[in-house]
Amino acid sequence: MNPGDYEFIGQLLKQRSGLVLAPGKDYLLESRLMPIVRERGLNSLDELVAELRRPTSESLQTEVTEAMTTNESFFFRDNTPFDLFREDMLPALLEARATRRRLRIWCAACSTGQEPYSLSIILKEMADKLVGWRIEIVATDLSSEVLEKAKAGMYSQFEVQRGMPIQLLVKYFTQVGDLWNIDAGIRAMVDYRKLNLLEGFSQLGTFDIIFCRNVLIYFDQPTKATVLGGVASVMAPDGYLLLGAAETVLGITDAFKPVPNKRGLYAPTTQVSETLRDSAFGSAIPKLQAV
Amino acid sequence: MKECLVVDDSAVIRKVACRILEEMEFETAEAVDGKEALDFCKEHMPDAILLDWNMPVMDGLEFLTALRSEQGGQDPVVVFCTTENDINHITTALGAGANEYIMKPFDREIIEAKFQQVGLL
Numbered sequence: 105m106n107p108g109d110y111e112f113i114g115q116l117l118k119q120r121s122g123l124v125l126a127p128g129k130d131y132l133l134e135s136r137l138m139p140i141v142r143e144r145g146l147n148s149l150d151e152l153v154a155e156l157r158r159p160t161s162e163s164l165q166t167e168v169t170e171a172m173t174t175n176e177s178f179f180f181r182d183n184t185p186f187d188l189f190r191e192d193m194l195p196a197l198l199e200a201r202a203t204r205r206r207l208r209i210w211c212a213a214c215s216t217g218q219e220p221y222s223l224s225i226i227l228k229e230m231a232d233k234l235v236g237w238r239i240e241i242v243a244t245d246l247s248s249e250v251l252e253k254a255k256a257g258m259y260s261q262f263e264v265q266r267g268m269p270i271q272l273l274v275k276y277f278t279q280v281g282d283l284w285n286i287d288a289g290i291r292a293m294v295d296y297r298k299l300n301l302l303e304g305f306s307q308l309g310t311f312d313i314i315f316c317r318n319v320l321i322y323f324d325q326p327t328k329a330t331v332l333g334g335v336a337s338v339m340a341p342d343g344y345l346l347l348g349a350a351e352t353v354l355g356i357t358d359a360f361k362p363v364p365n366k367r368g369l370y371a372p373t374t375q376v377s378e379t380l381r382d383s384a385f386g387s388a389i390p391k392l393q394a395v
Numbered sequence: 396m397k398e399c400l401v402v403d404d405s406a407v408i409r410k411v412a413c414r415i416l417e418e419m420e421f422e423t424a425e426a427v428d429g430k431e432a433l434d435f436c437k438e439h440m441p442d443a444i445l446l447d448w449n450m451p452v453m454d455g456l457e458f459l460t461a462l463r464s465e466q467g468g469q470d471p472v473v474v475f476c477t478t479e480n481d482i483n484h485i486t487t488a489l490g491a492g493a494n495e496y497i498m499k500p501f502d503r504e505i506i507e508a509k510f511q512q513v514g515l516l
């Protein structure tokens with residue numbers, strides 16, 4: 105691909121999803137975008153870029169942006185975050201919210217649903233402690249395709265074996281041919297919505313627990329800082345943030361501080377949450393210009 | 396180092412499984428059917444057993460039932476690893492005392508994920 109086209113796609117992706125396309129990723133563009141080239145009856149990536157450059161290419165731009173996302177996810181990914189959810193965050197928040205009996209949880213890049221469903225199953229397993237509580241799980245992603253798959257809750261044998269303990273598989277899934285379908289009761293606990301993290305999210309309301317895992321890794325520093333600032337603005341002052349194993353807030357934002365001895369767990373810093381909360385329902389994040 | 400006994404009538408599967416387990420820092424031993432596995436366990440109990448279902452002489456389920464009634468036979472963590480992938484087989488295995496269940500085909504990631512869940516890693 106010629107350097108001008110490569111740069112054009114790089115800019116498009118950065119602006120639309122935050123994805124940083126490093127130099128020399130031609131093979132990645134090829135493997136992710138050739139299906140679109142064929143589907144549209146085009147002959148090459150060059151022709152696809154020419155189409156993308158047309159002013160009327162909005163839906164193609166969206167399609168290309170979604171095709172370039174990495175959607176890998178597993179149930180109970182890395183285990184620790186889910187242990188922290190069950191053993192640290194929930195007990196603390198159940199006490200703190202004992203009068204209101206309401207909790208809101210957000211999976212900020214939920215991909216095909218394994219993360220929100222892992223949380224739902226944990227909640228279901230401790231249902232006796234949650235009688236009378238209203239617990240909401242909002243799960244969002246940029247890509248419509250993964251959201252459709254998440255809503256269907258249908259997983260391959262390979263997918264369920266990466267992380268779902270066998271007792272829970274038997275208890276919460278139904279076998280459909282070679283696939284495994286998660287129970288309607290678990291599905292109903294999750295509210296899926298399409299959302300681009302670059303476009304502001306104060307409309308979602310405030311949350312007590314936010315899982316924002318394995319998405320910031322694709323962004324550059326300023327984008328990470330903007331998104332984390334926005335996340336802080338929709339978080340309860342005594343709430344918790346979870347990041348992926350390869351992600352941190354250190355050196356990026358002082359809106360959050362690591363919780364000592366709890367890997368991957370962060371709490372909002374007080375002065376920030378107070379100042380940000382005043383503007384929380386304004387536009388903490390300026391909407392980025394379209395390409 | 397923990398020890399894992401790999402029980403499968405296919406030499407190829409035993410070899411693949413042992414290689415994965417050795418990369419995960421397990422000591423490995425092999426048995427070609429449930430009978431050989433049971434004799435092994437009577438000598439000394441391994442920490443973990445990766446167990447096929449369909450085998451000549453004594454199958455995986457018979458072995459598991461016999462193992463769990465041996466002295467010390469409650470201790471090994473037993474992970475079924477079989478092409479039997481329907482819910483009835485799975486619940487039968489769990490009822491007989493299996494700790495985890497892998498549906499073939501498997502790869503390193505699945506073995507690792509399952510072993511982590513049962514606290515072997």
Ligand SMILES: C[S@@+](CC[C@H](N)C(=O)[O-])C[C@H]1O[C@@H](n2cnc3c(N)ncnc32)[C@H](O)[C@@H]1O
Nearest residue numbers: 121173176177213215246247300301317318319
């Ligand atoms: C690797 S998955 C992470 C899934 C899950 N959180 C986990 O840790 O297993 C990353 C997800 O982020 C989504 N994503 C990428 N850029 C995004 C953006 N700007 N806004 C919202 N979601 C985005 C992708 O569509 C993809 O599904």
